[in-house]
Amino acid sequence: MVLPTSFRCLFPGLALGLIPASLSAQTPAAWRLQTSGSQAELRGISAPGGTVAWATGAKGTVLRTLDGHRWETKAAPEGTALDRTGDGGDHWTLQFANTDPASFLDAFAFWDATHGIALGDVLQGRFQVLITEDGGATWKPVPPGALPLALPGEGAFAASGTCLVTTGARDAWFVTGGAKASRVFHTSDRGRTWAVAESPVPANGPALGLFSVAFSTAGHGVAVGGDYQQKADLPITGARTEDGGRTWIPASLDPQGFHSAVVAIPGSAATFLSLGLAGTGLSRDGGRTWAPLDRTPFNAVAFADAHHGWAVGPRGTIAAYAGPALAGPQAPRR
Numbered sequence: 001m002v003l004p005t006s007f008r009c010l011f012p013g014l015a016l017g018l019i020p021a022s023l024s025a026q027t028p029a030a031w032r033l034q035t036s037g038s039q040a041e042l043r044g045i046s047a048p049g050g051t052v053a054w055a056t057g058a059k060g061t062v063l064r065t066l067d068g069h070r071w072e073t074k075a076a077p078e079g080t081a082l083d084r085t086g087d088g089g090d091h092w093t094l095q096f097a098n099t100d101p102a103s104f105l106d107a108f109a110f111w112d113a114t115h116g117i118a119l120g121d122v123l124q125g126r127f128q129v130l131i132t133e134d135g136g137a138t139w140k141p142v143p144p145g146a147l148p149l150a151l152p153g154e155g156a157f158a159a160s161g162t163c164l165v166t167t168g169a170r171d172a173w174f175v176t177g178g179a180k181a182s183r184v185f186h187t188s189d190r191g192r193t194w195a196v197a198e199s200p201v202p203a204n205g206p207a208l209g210l211f212s213v214a215f216s217t218a219g220h221g222v223a224v225g226g227d228y229q230q231k232a233d234l235p236i237t238g239a240r241t242e243d244g245g246r247t248w249i250p251a252s253l254d255p256q257g258f259h260s261a262v263v264a265i266p267g268s269a270a271t272f273l274s275l276g277l278a279g280t281g282l283s284r285d286g287g288r289t290w291a292p293l294d295r296t297p298f299n300a301v302a303f304a305d306a307h308h309g310w311a312v313g314p315r316g317t318i319a320a321y322a323g324p325a326l327a328g329p330q331a332p333r334r
Contacts, residue, residue: 030280030293031311031319036063036071042312044161047304055312068308068320105130106158107174109166117191119164119174122150127174131191147194151179153206159228160261160300162212173245175199175223177209184213184223186245199239199248201225208234214272216264219244222251222272222287226258238262238274240287254290255279261300267327268306275301275311282326293323 040057047053051068055061062075105128110116114135120128126147130139155178156163164174170190176183182203185196203209207229215221219242226237237259238251253259257278265271272283279295298317303309306327312318 030321030323031296032322033317033319034065034069034071036316036318037073038063039316041299041314042316042318043159043299045300045302045310045312047302047308047310050304050308053302053304053310055310055318057312057316071318104158106156107161107164109164109172110136111166111169111172111190115190117164117166117172119156121155125149127156127176127185129191142191146192147185148196150176151181151183154179154183157209157211157225157228157260159211162214162261162263162300163210165213165215167215168218171215171218171244173213173215173221175210175213175225177201177203177211177225178206179203179209182209182223182225184210184241184245184248188244195246197246197248199223200250201236201239202234210239211259211276212261212274214262214264216269216272216286220269220286221245222262222264222274222283223248224251224253224259224262224274224276226276226278228258228260228277230258237278238287238290242286251283251287252290253278254281255292255295261298263301263303263309265303265326266305271306271326273301273303273309273326280311 038061040059040061042057044056053065055063060075063071064074065071105118105120108116108118116132116136118130127150129142131142132139154176156174156176166172171188173184173186182199182201183196184199185194187194199210201210208227210223210225213223221241224238226234236250238253239248240251241248253274255278259274259276259278262272262274270284270286272287274281275298277297280293281290282293283290298311298313301311306325309321
């Protein structure tokens with residue numbers, strides 16, 4: 001899908017920046033602003049450990065924290081062209097390059113350190129899906145015809161790098177928009193075969209549809225989106241599933257409006273946090289009901305565990321979660 005430059009970010013980490021005073025005044029106790037030293041637009045965040053996180057953004061910006069507070073730049077001078085590091089960001093190497101000028105990769109995710117999947121925009125009527133079995137050193141496309149045909153105008157939004165998600169050892173889902181319906185694609189065999197289901201979130205326009213998806217288990221998931229050109233827009237901007245994505249039910253997100261990222265909180269099958277330009281919302285019952293946490297605009301979110309998480313947003317915003325543990329014992333009702 002063709003998106004504004006600020007929305008086209010493959011790296012699921014992001015860049016961080018100095019925080020304007022106006023945003024600082026709006027941030028509630030649940031989020032604690034941190035200084036990143038960058039003014040880049042932040043679009044991706046990865047949190048592999050309780051105090052370790054990586055953030056990326058515009059112009060090849062890559063930052064890392066090892067203590068959960070102080071951020072350092074880890075991008076190479078050639079960072080706009082290099083995609084992977086194996087030594088904590090000291091050196092970077094190119095792992096994959098598209099040879100088709102019509103190709104654009106939106107997101108990638110890994111099941112484990114060896115097996116991963118990457119998602120690209122539609123080529124020759126179907127979404128481009130690549131698989132790696134060697135930790136990202138090499139990538140190969142899924143078999144021709146493995147995916148259902150794309151709808152006219154359908155694409156994946158690369159806004160936060162979370163339009164694609166993996167769970168367990170073999171399951172993956174990705175979400176779409178821009179066509180007559182928003183849809184969710186699912187594989188249970190690491191990309192060899194795929195099924196697709198429609199969601200109730202409107203998608204009849206190039207800026208509308210699903211932007212992010214998260215699963216707490218192979219059965220329970222939440223997908224979010226809306227219209228990225230409007231802060232408050234559609235009456236339905238979320239959907240939930242209790243059958244692994246075969247069917248999707250409307251989820252009334254709060255705060256209402258555009259949500260660009262959703263995450264399943266580790267340690268709970270029921271707790272999801274969703275955010276976007278509309279602000280941040282929390283569900284403790286699998287997406288059935290939502291409570292607003294704040295109205296600060298963010299782009300992406302990641303949690304290492306129920307206590308440690310980060311959110312990033314416009315103009316270099318980065319914030320650490322500072323509230324009580326989010327995971328709880330409550331499970332979704334069937």
